Amino acid sequence: MRAPRQAWIILVAIGVAATVVRAYGEPVVSGLPGEELLPAAMGVRSCGGGGAWNVERNGAIGRVGSSMINSGLVLSINGEKFAGFQPLMTSDGAEFVIRGRPLAASPGLTVQRRILVRDEPGGLRYLETLVNGSANTLIIDMALASNFSGNFKTFLTERGTSEPVIFGDRESGLLVLPGASQSTRAFLFQLGVPGGSIKPTISSQNRYGLTFCYRIELDPGETASIVHVVAQTTIPTRFDRRDLAATFEPYRLSNAIESLPPGLRRSVINGGVKSEERVSLSLASLGIEPGPRDVLAMGEATRIAGTAECDEFGISADYGEAVIPFERIAAIDGRSVRGDTEARVFLRDGQVFSGRVFAGNLRFTRVNGEVMELNVGEIDRLVLAEGGEDRDWPEGAVGLVETHWGDRIAFGSDGSTPLSGVTAWGKLRVPWDAVRTVKRDRHAAMGHRVNTVRGGSCIVFFGSSSLSLSTPVFGATSLAWSRVRGVVTHSHSTNATYAPLMPGGGAFLELGGDQRVTGVWEWDRLSVRGKAGTLDFAPAEIRTLERSGEGFRLETWDGSIAVGRTGRLELPLAVGDEEWQIPANDIVSVSFPPPPLGEAARAGMDRLIEQLGDEAWAVRERATRELAAFGNLARPYLEAERNRNEDPEVLRRLDRVLATLQK
Secondary structure, eight states, X not given: OOOOOOBOOOEEEEESOOOOBOOBSOOOOXXXXXXXXXXXXXXXXXXXXXXXXXXXXXXXXXXXXXXXXXXXEEXXXXXXXXXXXXXXXXXXXXEEEEEEOXXXXXXXXXXXXXXXXXXXXXXXXXXXXXXXXXXXXXEEEEEEEEEESSOOOEEEETTOOBSOSSOOTTOOEEEEEOOTTSOSEEEEEEOOOTTBSOOOEEEEETTTEEEEEEEEEEOTTOEEEEEEEEEEEEOOSOOSHXXXXXXXXXXXXXXXXXXXXXXXXXXXXXXXXXXXXXXXXOGGGGSOOOOSSEEEEETTTEEEEXXXXXXXXXXXXXTEEEEOOGGGEEEEEOSSSOSTTEEEEEETTSOEEEEEEEEETOEEEETTSOEEEOOGGGOSEEEOOOOTTOOSSOTTOSEEEEETTSOEEEEBSTTOOOEEEEOSSSEEEEOGGGEEEEEEOTTSTTOEEEEETTSOEEEEBOTTOEEEEEETTTEEEEEEGXXXXXEEETTTTOOOOSOOOOTTOOEEEEETTTEEEEEEEOOXXXXXXXXXXXXXXXXXXXXXXXXXXXXXXEEETTSOEEEEEESOSEEEEEETTEEEEEEGGGEEEEEOOOOOOOHHHHHHHHHHHHHTTOSSHHHHHHHHHHHHHTGGGGHHHHHHHHHHOOOHHHHHHHHHHHHHSOO
């Protein structure tokens, strides 16, 4: 048996979605640190979306007025209904905290529900927490049941799938449409993220009830939490994918997770996708090497050579519709997407799209002359021959967006908004030509790591915002950041790994979480308090500032050193047009740019550099010593001279001087 350990897993309910979260920490079955809880005044609450909610003592939703729901999100554990005990609420009345009574069928298991009435975009966010206080591993069947007032009409996913029992890979929520005699508003349940690894099964009871079921395994001392959201929303006028996606977008699980306190947010694992299930973006994943002829593949072994032709080819994707010249197509893969007319399309310039494909008069002529009429919905794989339009990068593109389901979309700089998000210290706005890559960060539940071409690296949160793009194929479009796996730009092959510190430039900071940023300090003096007293330094005097124990080690350009605590809890830093506040505890090190050299100093250094090549050995030696005496202030100037001078003796002595200077 495994040794008991403490951990907590968070179930965040955006309606009725659930996912198991496992992380080590103390069980959370009461108020948060510093949280003031009061006896709950149960009753009807209004959310920011205009809906009215009657939260009952067991955390379920009671009927209000003409609402289509009689009782919603009734929680059961191993067939036993959850019963609340002394419900509490936060001091502002926005969130209920309901601890459950002991469960006869699950001794040692503690259950708590937190229900937040959301201002924006509305609805309720559920956080279910289960703690195994027993000495045995528990297998828990958790159910969330909702009963409706009369038969509902139907329920759909965000991709238009009608009444599923399980979700597809790119589906994560349900929209329940009212019957003729019910409310004019629909109920929306958000149950996960597209590509997520854990989603509930769905059962319907004769069109008057829906139940979402999860199976959770808890080791002794472990805690599991689930997040889900429910909302009331207007019924879409159309039920195509674009309208459905727009209806679901404000209630995505990623938005609800970001509203959690940081300690809870870090523990959530149902906001990401399984790395092992991410679709390969490579044409090589089709298992067929492009050659001199087109190849039609059927199954593992069948390969037919010939020539494919099509009069008109187009695709309808989540981000737009487009007609694509057939000569731009590199391959069509019909294996890994759902639907009779859906496929993944690879372009010769590296772009990849998935969606509903239409192909007018698609035909394949075999080498023997036989012509096969093809139905695009029945194609396994079609790999086109090598062509003159094959290229490594889309022409004119500044970057490629990669989605969680395997698409790759090129975009240009004109018409695409700069990258904009929020860091732990302030807002960040970066033009795309300064970005190297954007990738999901495994250490930040809903954050992306942005790497810049000059060595910056920062975890950025984009929240519910969308990425506005100008694409060569679909025109102007937008893509929710929650769907973005990453971005690579045309400059991603740059080898820069640090931000160069040139005279007059910004300081280079290394921060917690392996983050790096360049900015300009906005303070006049920095105080360092040591045992001998307090010393003040201007930014232009400081060469480096490094974490040392509970304080810092400060070195100036003239070689002076001071060790102690700073006189500031937060240091203001200008990053682009934004002002950040950096807590001193977040700083690992700071490298400051050297102050500009005066004209007299530059003239003196030019004279000494010239003397490094003098015929007299004594002159060369004296010049070497005097250049070294300038110290680190001279480093950028000497490095620039090292790159342009061609005299072997001068270069050798410059290397000697630079080697004596600390880096």
